[in-house]
Amino acid sequence: MSSCARFEKNRMSLGIAMALGCWAATAGAMQLSSNPDLNINWDNTISYNLGMRAxxxxxxxxxxxxxxxxxxxFKHAGDIVTNRVSDxxxxxxxxxxxxxxxxxxxLWKDFAxxxxxxxxxxxxxxxxxxxxxxxxxxxxxxxxTERYYQQGADLLDAFVFYKFEINGQPSAIKVGRLTQxxxxxxIFGSEGINYGQGASDNIKGAASPGTQAKELAIPRxxxxxxxxxxxxxxxxxxxxxEYMPTRLPEGGTYLGTVGFGFQGPNLLQGVVPRGNDVMPNNGFHNDYGAKVTWAPQWLGGTFGFYYRNLTETQPWVLxxxxxATGAPNYHLAYGSxxxxxxxxxxxxxxxxxxxxxxSYRHNTALNSGTGPLASDLSGQQGARxxxxxxxxxxxxxxxxxxxxxxxSALAEIAFTQxxxxxxxxxxxxGVGNSVECPSGSKWSGCSTNNSVALAVQFDPQWLQVFPxxxxxxxxxxxxxLWGNTPSLGGTNQGSMIYTFGLHALIQNKYNVTLQYNGYHSHAGGQTNFGLANGLPSGGPSYYATGNGPYFYNDKGWVSLTFSSSF
Known part of the structure; x- marks a missing residue:
């Protein structure tokens, strides 16, 4: 029976299985010890992803x-936008x-x-x-940008653990780099209780729409x-x-956002240089949290109660x-x-x-313009x-x-106020701020006081279609569905991301997936002037505004993925 035909007690385990196309290749781990007291395993998952602009x-x-x-x-339909092998x-x-x-x-290498x-x-x-x-x-x-788009490597988990009992009840401690x-x-991690609990790899998320929040978490x-x-x-x-910022799609890449990007680019329109980002240093600092769960038998479920003190992993661009020099710059800043x-x-x-x-977030980062304020000329903070x-x-x-x-099927709805x-x-x-939102319209990307978004995954399966x-x-x-999220990393009204594909699990070991990834957002009026550096008019016209990632409207692409574990 397929692993998705069963429901696990752990909701997240099921959710991850669904995000992976429901089945995962189940090759046994390589056993490296014959001592019954010592269990040593080494797993490798090799993946190859070929993507073509449609x-x-x-x-x-x-x-x-x-x-x-x-x-x-990658400007033409048919161009290869990713040719990536990873382990x-x-x-x-x-x-x-x-x-x-x-x-x-x-580790990975992308030949595109x-x-x-x-x-x-x-x-x-x-x-x-x-x-x-x-x-x-x-x-x-x-x-x-070369590291995350051409070739590189990343240390993920690196922790030790110890299991013990307190008053006869199971307990455990973990120390090191891990994900919790x-x-x-x-789906909507930017609005979840887990927000800022770990940085998110949105470079991967953009390239694999529908990937669930826990899969994108970066160990910390x-x-x-x-x-x-x-x-x-x-x-x-x-x-x-340790502090880790969220990775976001970089300018100059196929699924990049604005050209000046986030961590990768170092110039704004060829003129304004990148300055020093405002972020906490690594080392022990004021990020911590506590959780209490209660699972009475009569409930048939579990209540959770949470308190966290966190640093934003999504940046303001300011x-x-x-x-020291009086020279202007642009940079990223993260609220703590x-x-x-x-x-x-x-x-x-x-x-x-x-x-x-x-959840209630106090003093969180709000969607902000670039500033700076007269009271903060160095641009340390956005709106909160x-x-x-x-x-x-x-x-x-x-x-x-x-x-x-x-x-299997999953539906999730998120509301922010x-x-x-x-x-x-x-x-x-936000709508109502005539300086940062001069159009006064949510259709130009200005935040509203509330927002509602919906996500649905549907995955019908056919067993033993071939031997x-x-x-x-x-x-x-x-x-x-409604509004533009007032906090960072949310959703926009009328903005849609969609995928559909076919996935095959062969001999319970090899995964092959063919998938189309598409996008649509509202695009605003056209202009050919008004850049911040004061260049004159006379060039070609283009969309000047929009709501959501309207720059993805022509970025539909087809991906073919192969993976196997040993």
Missing amino acids: QGTNDSIGNNPLYSESEYK LSEFDAVYRDKFGFRISAS YGGGVNNNPGMAYPGVPYSSLNSYSGNHYSSY YWGNAL AQILFETQLTPTVGLAAQYFA LGVNP NVKLYGMSLDRQIGDFSTGFEV GDVINVIGNVLAGLSRTPFWNTG KVKTTSNGALYN GVDIDAPMFIQYG
């Missing part, structure tokens, strides 16, 4: 200097199921990203070529303690020793002035000392596994405020019908 460049997007580098890196290596050693350690790492940055070959304005409005010095990728995920959010050094106080009451606490209070409930109801959570987030989801197995043998602005309200990029071959058809859609 749409040609839309001139209304490609003529915008902010997006021209990402558009023209995930995992090593575990456990002694008597009490002591142990785990180390995992990934040679040749550096490409740009629109035309003129942005008379006498001003697009290449002069570059985001990378010398039009060469930075070492950061609290709450019930599966911490001390984690967990115990059962009673058979029905559990306690967990964590303290962080303008500032170097106080955000307080989160949360409650969750997960419960099995018949054949449905349901999850609910609500308080928000309430509510998430509900349901997981279900598909019963046998004439149309499929089995399968801004309660108030607590500081730097003049920078809030040793199971097939499923994973489908995913995420849609902004």
